[in-house]
Each structure stands twice: as C-alpha cells, then as structure tokens.
Amino acid sequence: MKPTVCIDPGHGGKDSGAVGASNGYFESHGVLNIALMVRDILRPHINVELTRSNDEFLSLSERCKLANQLSKCTAFISIHLNSASNPGAEGWEVFTSGSNNSRILSANIANSHLYTFPEQKNRGVKEATFYVLRHTTMPACLWEGCFMSNDKESKWVAEDDTQKKMAQAISNGILNYYGIESQNNNRQLTLEERVAKIEKQLNIT
Numbered sequence: 001m002k003p004t005v006c007i008d009p010g011h012g013g014k015d016s017g018a019v020g021a022s023n024g025y026f027e028s029h030g031v032l033n034i035a036l037m038v039r040d041i042l043r044p045h046i047n048v049e050l051t052r053s054n055d056e057f058l059s060l061s062e063r064c065k066l067a068n069q070l071s072k073c074t075a076f077i078s079i080h081l082n083s084a085s086n087p088g089a090e091g092w093e094v095f096t097s098g099s100n101n102s103r104i105l106s107a108n109i110a111n112s113h114l115y116t117f118p119e120q121k122n123r124g125v126k127e128a129t130f131y132v133l134r135h136t137t138m139p140a141c142l143w144e145g146c147f148m149s150n151d152k153e154s155k156w157v158a159e160d161d162t163q164k165k166m167a168q169a170i171s172n173g174i175l176n177y178y179g180i181e182s183q184n185n186n187r188q189l190t191l192e193e194r195v196a197k198i199e200k201q202l203n204i205t
Contacts, residue, residue: 003178004047006067008078008132009035013057018083018147020154027081027148028055030157034145035079037167038174045180049073064135075105076140077174078132081157083149090150091121094143095128101139109143109173116169120146143170 009031011017017027032055039048049070051063058066067076082093092113096106103125110125133140145166146153156162168184175185 002047004070004073005075005174006049006070006073007035007038008051008063010078010080012052012055015057018081020148021151023155023158025154025158030081031079034163034167037164038171041167041171045182060131063132068137073138076136076138078142080142080144082144082147084147087149089147090153091123092145093123094125094141096125096141097133098127102141105139105177106141108176109141109170112173113169116165
C-alpha cells in the first residue's frame with residue numbers, strides 16, 4: 001500500500017507571502033508551482049494530497065485540519081520561500097517540530113536539497129514552533145527554499161528550471177524518508193549511512 005503525504009503550499013489568495021525584492025514575484029505563486037510538481041513526481045509512488053491546488057487563501061488552522069483529516073497520512077511538508085529585513089540574507093533551511101520522525105523527515109529533505117544545490121548557503125535543520133508544525137498530528141517539516149528578500153535569489157527562484165530542481169529535491173527527500181527507490185531518486189546509502197552523512201553535513205540544532 002502506498003503511503004500518504006500532505007503537501008502544503010504556503011500562503012495563497014489575499015496572502016501573497018514574501019514578495020521578490022526587485023521582480024515582485026509572489027512566494028504564494030512559486031510554492032504552488034513547486035508543490036504541484038512535487039505531487040506529479042511522487043504520484044507513481046505515494047498518495048499525495050495538497051492543502052491547496054490553486055491560488056486560494058487558507059488559514060493555518062484550515063491547513064492543519066485538512067491534513068489531520070486525511071486517512072493514514074504519515075507526513076506533512078509545508079513549502080515556503082523565506083524573507084528577512086536584511087537583503088543580504090540568503091540560503092535554504094528546513095524546520096522541524098522536534099519529534100523523532102519529524103527530524104528524520106526534515107533531515108532527508110534537507111540532505112536532498114543540499115545534494116541538489118551544493119553551492120547554495122546551507123542554514124541547516126532547526127526546531128521551530130510554527131503553527132502548522134505544532135498542530136498537525138503526523139511527522140511534519142517546513143522547507144524554506146531561498147530568500148525572496150534577496151535580489152539574486154528572488155530572480156533565481158522565479159525560473160522554471162530552479163523550481164523543477166527544487167521540486168525534485170523535495171520529492172527525493174520524501175522518497176528517501178520512506179525508503180522508496182525511483183529513477184530520479186538519489187537514494188544510494190543505507191539508513192544508518194544516510195543519518196551519519198546528514199549529521200556530518202547539516203547543522204542540526
């Protein structure tokens with residue numbers, strides 16, 4: 001039986017999220033594009049539900065309720081693009097609720113992102129108390145792919161090729177978490193080897 005995951009594209013509708021520093025690109029549009037590609041990549045292997053599949057607004061509680069009501073859902077991944085008051089802030093990071101399986105899920109997605117974008121600044125895996133991490137009943141993480149407040153990264157993430165690679169990286173991390181092999185999945189190590197590699201490469205705090 002295929003596992004079930006819930007992919008949560010952040011923001012939407014009246015809530016654009018972060019806005020590109022110079023190009024005005026909406027975080028809500030970028031993360032929806034990425035989420036739809038993740039869904040299509042995973043579908044042969046995993047049952048995928050989205051909290052939203054178009055540009056609509058959902059409250060944080062509505063997102064959690066949708067995920068918690070899914071039958072046998074075993075992972076929740078919220079997709080975001082970051083922003084900061086410092087325009088020089090850059091890089092990617094993954095946030096975890098702190099539970100054991102949430103940390104493993106986060107570490108697999110983080111390791112896959114690092115594998116795909118080795119030159120991008122690695123801000124690591126961190127515990128956080130974001131609403132969607134605290135109020136979902138399954139292992140959960142929140143991925144931040146880059147900083148929209150950074151001129152270079154906001155232009156980079158608006159490119160189709162970047163979004164495709166980000167979607168593939170997230171998908172590979174999810175597949176790794178479930179131990180699923182696929183043609184485009186970079187799973188090559190045992191679980192123990194992957195954990196050792198992740199601990200060495202990532203600043204998990």
